Amino acid sequence: MYGYDQNQGGQQQYAPPQPPPQGGYGEQPLYPEPSPPSLADAVRAFTTGSLSAEDFQQIFATSKVYCPRGDNPGFLALHNTQQPVIPMFTSLKELRKYAGKESKYFVITGAEVIDLLPTGYGFVLDMEGEHRMVFDAKAVEQMVDFAMRRMYG
Numbered sequence: 001m002y003g004y005d006q007n008q009g010g011q012q013q014y015a016p017p018q019p020p021p022q023g024g025y026g027e028q029p030l031y032p033e034p035s036p037p038s039l040a041d042a043v044r045a046f047t048t049g050s051l052s053a054e055d056f057q058q059i060f061a062t063s064k065v066y067c068p069r070g071d072n073p074g075f076l077a078l079h080n081t082q083q084p085v086i087p088m089f090t091s092l093k094e095l096r097k098y099a100g101k102e103s104k105y106f107v108i109t110g111a112e113v114i115d116l117l118p119t120g121y122g123f124v125l126d127m128e129g130e131h132r133m134v135f136d137a138k139a140v141e142q143m144v145d146f147a148m149r150r151m152y153g
Helices: 039-047 053-062 092-099 110-116 137-152
Strands: 064-068 085-088 105-109 122-125 133-135
Touching: 039 053, 039 133, 053 110, 053 137, 064 085, 064 092, 064 110, 092 105, 105 110, 110 137, 122 137, 133 137
Parallel strands: 085 122
Antiparallel strands: 064 105, 122 133
């Protein structure tokens, strides 16, 4: 018979299981990369003056932002302010503090916020939080300009 050792009396022998290879994808590195600060940490640092606007915007762009939603697609805006603003939150916990446990929401990145925010609107981060941040429409325009310069030079 082809492929079998004829000297074993017709019995097949199986190789013992091999140990998993070392240094594979599943192993933790000896020195893990530091994780970027969370958006909540960045808000705290920015409001206390220990983080620059550019550094904050870079963290904001890649962070998840929690937005309350209604029955129709899109942002919910508050119009009882000097300028219309959209409430946004750094975590689901912060959103629930503002909108209640059963509220509907969607999650997008800060970069998507900057891209999708209607002209003339600002936003408020963590409206009920300890470090509430308000970005008026002019600040949002500056964020868009910064993002464009970073992308296209």
